Amino acid sequence: MSMISIKNVSKWYGEFQVLTDCTTKVSKGEVVVVCGPSGSGKSTLIKTVNALEPFQKGEIFVDGISVGDAKTDLPKLRARIGMVFQNFELFPHLSITENLTIAQQRVLGRSLDEAMQKGMHYLDRVGLKAHAGKFPGQLSGGQQQRVAIARALAMDPIAMLFDEPTSALDPEMVNEVLDVMVELAQEGMTMMCVTHEMGFARKVANRVIFMDRGHIVEDCSKDEFFGNPDARSERAKQFLSKILQH
Amino acid sequence: MNYNWDWNVFFKSTGIGSEIYLDWFISGLGWTIAVALVAWIVALIIGSILGVMRTLPNKAAASFAAGYVELFRNVPLLVQLFVWYFLVPDYLPEQTQIWFKQELAPTTSAYISVVVCLALFTAARVCEQVRTGIQALPKGQSAAALAVGFNQAQMYRHVLLPQAFRIIIPPLTSEFLNIFKNSSVASLIGLMELLAQTKQTAEFTANMFEAFTLATIIYFVLNMSLMGLMSWVERKVRVPGMMGGAK
Numbered sequence: 482m483s484m485i486s487i488k489n490v491s492k493w494y495g496e497f498q499v500l501t502d503c504t505t506k507v508s509k510g511e512v513v514v515v516c517g518p519s520g521s522g523k524s525t526l527i528k529t530v531n532a533l534e535p536f537q538k539g540e541i542f543v544d545g546i547s548v549g550d551a552k553t554d555l556p557k558l559r560a561r562i563g564m565v566f567q568n569f570e571l572f573p574h575l576s577i578t579e580n581l582t583i584a585q586q587r588v589l590g591r592s593l594d595e596a597m598q599k600g601m602h603y604l605d606r607v608g609l610k611a612h613a614g615k616f617p618g619q620l621s622g623g624q625q626q627r628v629a630i631a632r633a634l635a636m637d638p639i640a641m642l643f644d645e646p647t648s649a650l651d652p653e654m655v656n657e658v659l660d661v662m663v664e665l666a667q668e669g670m671t672m673m674c675v676t677h678e679m680g681f682a683r684k685v686a687n688r689v690i691f692m693d694r695g696h697i698v699e700d701c702s703k704d705e706f707f708g709n710p711d712a713r714s715e716r717a718k719q720f721l722s723k724i725l726q727h
Numbered sequence: 728m729n730y731n732w733d734w735n736v737f738f739k740s741t742g743i744g745s746e747i748y749l750d751w752f753i754s755g756l757g758w759t760i761a762v763a764l765v766a767w768i769v770a771l772i773i774g775s776i777l778g779v780m781r782t783l784p785n786k787a788a789a790s791f792a793a794g795y796v797e798l799f800r801n802v803p804l805l806v807q808l809f810v811w812y813f814l815v816p817d818y819l820p821e822q823t824q825i826w827f828k829q830e831l832a833p834t835t836s837a838y839i840s841v842v843v844c845l846a847l848f849t850a851a852r853v854c855e856q857v858r859t860g861i862q863a864l865p866k867g868q869s870a871a872a873l874a875v876g877f878n879q880a881q882m883y884r885h886v887l888l889p890q891a892f893r894i895i896i897p898p899l900t901s902e903f904l905n906i907f908k909n910s911s912v913a914s915l916i917g918l919m920e921l922l923a924q925t926k927q928t929a930e931f932t933a934n935m936f937e938a939f940t941l942a943t944i945i946y947f948v949l950n951m952s953l954m955g956l957m958s959w960v961e962r963k964v965r966v967p968g969m970m971g972g973a974k
């Protein structure tokens with residue numbers, strides 16, 4: 482069963498076409514890595530999945546619900562999809578605890594007790610229980626991103642979207658975040674991750690999508706993507722050789 | 728200048744009951760505060776709503792708020808006061824008109840006019856501050872708020888406004904001080920606030936310099952207290968690690 486299904490999606494900013502006829506899907510429990518050069522439309526594509534970006538053509542279904550349908554209750558749908566941003570986007574005026582509980586209470590209607598229990602469970606899982614009383618600005622980037630992951634998990638999402646979760650981090654903090662993501666993947670979470678961390682992709686991805694100028698150029702299994710470089714498109718080869726040098 | 732300062736004037740009887748001139752200043756200060764505080768609260772509420780409207784994707788709401796700001800910022804305050812006091816009452820429904828013009832004490836109708844005037848004038852300025860505050864936030868904040876499932880109202884209530892208000896405390900402080908200074912326009916429609924009482928004392932006693940010196944001191948002390956109040960608020964809501972708050 483496909484948890485996320487993107488069908489022939491196109492999107493324009495005025496005259497400029499950001500996404501052209503994008504089609505792919507993410508099955509339940511699958512981990513799909515999206516990569517591609519800057520400006521290729523990766524963020525835009527992933528944001529169409531939870532309707533943070535509207536699109537003009539095509540269809541997207543999440544757990545069978547049409548995202549583009551005007552009748553869809555978007556807040557309700559979004560509450561079921563976790564999202565992690567490049568710049569963490571914790572709510573800086575709220576404590577870590579409040580960051581973890583506010584949406585559980587206000588959106589899911591959970592009691593404070595229940596929300597606290599859930600929140601602390603996931604905060605513990607990302608190894609930050611000791612920081613519960615602090616504010617986001619008092620944590621390092623890596624710690625903030627782990628809290629952001631915990632915040633998303635506390636909503637019991639059916640899938641998680643990641644938009645370059647490690648690219649704003651100092652190198653020494655990348656692994657603490659990737660470790661959490663790897664664990665999540667191994668537990669069977671459905672994940673769509675925009676990332677250039679090819680080590681992560683090799684380790685846990687089921688499929689790799691390569692985007693270029695708004696098109697999905699490659700969409701194949703991890704083994705095919707990394708194991709059969711000769712069959713890749715010219716653009717993908719160039720891109721891979723560039724990022725694998727690092 | 729060979730002026731003979733006489734500070735005792737404030738303790739002299741006004742000839743009305745047992746009142747001394749100092750009582751006039753106290754009562755004037757009371758009216759100044761009553762006008763400015765009530766107008767400020769209304770301005771904050773209306774200004775915040777308008778400021779939010781200016782940032783909404785809904786074009787009609789945004790342009791209504793923009794039009795409001797243009798209108799109320801560009802017409803001089805005094806003109807606005809005269810409109811509210813002399814013009815608008817004539818266009819009220821019959822019953823309300825009679826009530827406003829005849830049944831209300833003159834002081835009360837002047838008070839209502841000046842509060843409405845200052846509140847709506849200042850709301851335009853508060854609106855612009857609130858809009859600036861919201862727009863200064865990283866775009867990712869609204870995305871994150873929506874992503875966790877908040878609707879638009881919850882996004883403003885729990886994520887955008889609490890941050891925006893913290894950012895705009897300094898400019899709001901100066902609007903807060905302005906509304907106290909602007910409240911002196913009330914003297915022109917006969918409301919005996921601080922400036923009006925000062926002028927009256929000056930006329931009755933011929934001790935103009937003393938009267939205006941005392942008024943200056945009162946306005947100054949008032950301003951300092953308001954600034955103190957606002958910096959107390961600022962400290963109270965400061966968040967560690969956010970916007971220069973110590974970690």
Ligand SMILES: Nc1ncnc2c1ncn2[C@@H]1O[C@H](COP(=O)(O)OP(=O)(O)OP(=O)(O)O)[C@@H](O)[C@H]1O
Pocket residue numbers: 494497499517518519520521522523524525526
């Ligand atoms: N609001 C907008 N208005 C106009 N063009 C936009 C807007 N947002 C993004 N774009 C353009 O759309 C294209 C795709 O942007 P997107 O952010 O999806 O790329 P990306 O693949 O995520 O790139 P990066 O690796 O830099 O994050 C870019 O050319 C960008 O300039």
Ligand SMILES: [Mg+2]
Pocket residue numbers: 523524525644645
């Ligand atoms: Mg991007």
